[in-house]
Amino acid sequence: xxxxxxxxxxxxxxxxxxxxxxxxxxxxxxxxxxxxxxxxxxxxxxxxxxxxxxxxxxxxxxxxxxxxxxxxxxxxxxxxxxxxxxxxxxxxxxxxxxxxxxxxxxxxxxxxxxxxxxxxxxxxxxxxxxxxxxxxxxxxxxxxxxxxxxxxxxxxxxxxxxxxxxxxxxxxxxxxxxxxxxxxxxxxxxxxxxxxxxxxxxxxxxxxxxxxxxxxxxxxxxxxxxxxxxxxxxxxxxxxxxxxxxxxxxxxxxxxxxxxxxxxxxxxxxxxxxxxxxxxxxxxxxxxxxxxxxxxxxxxxxxxxxxxxxxxxxxxxx
Amino acid sequence: xxxxxxxxxxxxxxxxxxxxxxxxxxxxxxxxxxxxxxxxxxxxxxxxxxxxxxxxxxxxxxxxxxxxxxxxxxxxxxxxxxxxxxxxxxxxxxxxxxxxxxxxxxxxxxxxxxxxxxxxxxxxxxxxxxxxxxxxxxxxxxxxxxxxxxxxxxxxxxxxxxxxxxxxxxxxxxxxxxxxxxxxxxxxxxxxxxxxxxxxxxxxxxxxxxxxxxxxxxxxxxxxxxxxxxxxxxxxxxxxxxxxxxxxxxxxxxxxxxxxxxxxxxxxxxxxxxxxxxxxxxxxxxxxxxxxxxxxxxxxxxxxxxxxxxxxxxxxxxxxxxxxxxxxxxxxxxxxxxxxxxxxxxxxxxxxx
Numbered sequence: 001x002x003x004x005x006x007x008x009x010x011x012x013x014x015x016x017x018x019x020x021x022x023x024x025x026x027x028x029x030x031x032x033x034x035x036x037x038x039x040x041x042x043x044x045x046x047x048x049x050x051x052x053x054x055x056x057x058x059x060x061x062x063x064x065x066x067x068x069x070x071x072x073x074x075x076x077x078x079x080x081x082x083x084x085x086x087x088x089x090x091x092x093x094x095x096x097x098x099x100x101x102x103x104x105x106x107x108x109x110x111x112x113x114x115x116x117x118x119x120x121x122x123x124x125x126x127x128x129x130x131x132x133x134x135x136x137x138x139x140x141x142x143x144x145x146x147x148x149x150x151x152x153x154x155x156x157x158x159x160x161x162x163x164x165x166x167x168x169x170x171x172x173x174x175x176x177x178x179x180x181x182x183x184x185x186x187x188x189x190x191x192x193x194x195x196x197x198x199x200x201x202x203x204x205x206x207x208x209x210x211x212x213x214x215x216x217x218x219x220x221x222x223x224x225x226x227x228x229x230x231x232x233x234x235x236x237x238x239x240x241x242x243x244x245x246x247x248x249x250x251x252x253x254x255x256x257x258x259x260x261x262x263x264x265x266x267x268x269x270x271x272x273x274x275x276x277x278x279x280x281x282x283x284x285x286x287x288x289x290x291x292x293x294x295x296x297x298x299x300x301x302x303x304x305x306x307x308x309x310x311x312x313x314x315x316x317x318x
Numbered sequence: 319x320x321x322x323x324x325x326x327x328x329x330x331x332x333x334x335x336x337x338x339x340x341x342x343x344x345x346x347x348x349x350x351x352x353x354x355x356x357x358x359x360x361x362x363x364x365x366x367x368x369x370x371x372x373x374x375x376x377x378x379x380x381x382x383x384x385x386x387x388x389x390x391x392x393x394x395x396x397x398x399x400x401x402x403x404x405x406x407x408x409x410x411x412x413x414x415x416x417x418x419x420x421x422x423x424x425x426x427x428x429x430x431x432x433x434x435x436x437x438x439x440x441x442x443x444x445x446x447x448x449x450x451x452x453x454x455x456x457x458x459x460x461x462x463x464x465x466x467x468x469x470x471x472x473x474x475x476x477x478x479x480x481x482x483x484x485x486x487x488x489x490x491x492x493x494x495x496x497x498x499x500x501x502x503x504x505x506x507x508x509x510x511x512x513x514x515x516x517x518x519x520x521x522x523x524x525x526x527x528x529x530x531x532x533x534x535x536x537x538x539x540x541x542x543x544x545x546x547x548x549x550x551x552x553x554x555x556x557x558x559x560x561x562x563x564x565x566x567x568x569x570x571x572x573x574x575x576x577x578x579x580x581x582x583x584x585x586x587x588x589x590x591x592x593x594x595x596x597x598x599x600x601x602x603x604x605x606x607x608x609x610x611x612x613x614x615x616x617x618x619x620x621x622x623x624x625x626x627x628x629x630x631x632x633x634x635x636x637x638x639x640x641x642x643x644x645x646x647x648x649x650x651x652x653x654x655x656x657x658x659x660x661x662x663x664x665x666x667x668x669x670x671x
Contacts, residue, residue: 038592104535111479
């Protein structure tokens, strides 16, 4: 299935939360209300900087009961590919942007006895979407947010509305001081853990949980915004009969779209599997979370949204 | 044109259910071609389609009031036809919101939903209901939110929870079913509840369908049509009541076959729900007698060809071998052998008197 038709949104408000963090509020251009935002859902923004078109996914941080506006929080990344930099530097209140219907690939498990949320840095955003929903359900949960020392107060402010009487902690002492194994080992049976943040954090949670005997089905990772940049390469699109140059700050999917080819995609973060494309020639540098280790080793599929060529040229069946 | 409800018609005992000519033409005829085999025949559920049954998200037709009354009767006799497991409460509210908002948007003359924060008021004019309640507070409704809203909708509904890369049927309102039991199936996984279907497992239909549904996206509902046949216009053909309706099969004769035997179509819709990430599955049942089908030239030709050539395993699974040949024999002289257009549209504007 393909993404729904995009709609127009107007920037209603921009709030600077920290030097590199801004919250953007959007409202529907044509009045009315947005669809109920899914818990843990994200939206895709299409950003047009001259001839360059960027599509970036951002978690919705507004609660399901709020439909007059959609909020996202964007981190200005030093090595930005352009999307977050464009939002931070070029977008102003009143501007109109293109947004796709919210999508949810990171969801709360209804049968969980307890929900353990772990956020790293900007990985707080899906947790901010979960919190009002967990509160509404009266569910048992615990949240740990990892932050740099300077940003501890910022995250504490963001979490404050949900903090009363809850186990919510912001850790500013770095990963080494965060006792992940202790945290996971003291959870009651039936707990599900949800983690969003840098790949190193998500991998640490997954491997620590596995080592402690947690079932795989109780560990949930949100992955997007991972690094998709790398050496430039050429991709031959066999069915379309064209070749595209993939620049170093551009994903394969973006290069395909820039060439006017309508490629399948959904999450744009290597999670959903929608963009899996047969790899006919060349080797892939897999960066997705969808293909299994065996599938990656087989080298017959590539996820165009995050993965790249290992070498100067690949041929894909698109 | 405003629909004329027929509140007194019945779906049991006296069987006074009848279709008006307009209602016949809006029937979602299930065969897009002259033969039938299982496939993953899923398409986006967008408003508009080959017949008027596809114009709304949740279709309301002239049988609305009578069907809601029949549902209330079945529930009074057997309350277990509506069950929801406790972890599905969020999905119940999601469903209530989804159905109320769509009914109010598609049928403003019949339904109104007004909101002041979490304080909602629902008006259902055909059923004479006005209800104020607090969204999220189940104690402010006369029954659970899922039961409350599905008592006011045509067709069955189930709730599928998504976990462990599978779907589990963890709730439902099932009173108009084609011989399956919620009481038996509740809690089952996708493969378990489809276990009895012949041929389709071998074709990999269910593996592909499950993969597709696990990725079903919010705001992009999908639909498919399914079908079987039922003797008499009986909505409640449940395993629980088999002694009541099973013997009907023996009552079909060459003389009464056209009036007795009904093509039973399910317009199945699937919605991803926002808060719970569950899937709301609508199974809307439409009954049309063979005599009514015969009034539409394309449909009678095609039904004849489909039933004549149907795979015997499918016929057995659908429970129709006992009278299948009688239907074929009735339709054969009405099939002039000419070609039929692709798709399910009736290809006529009016039913000739």
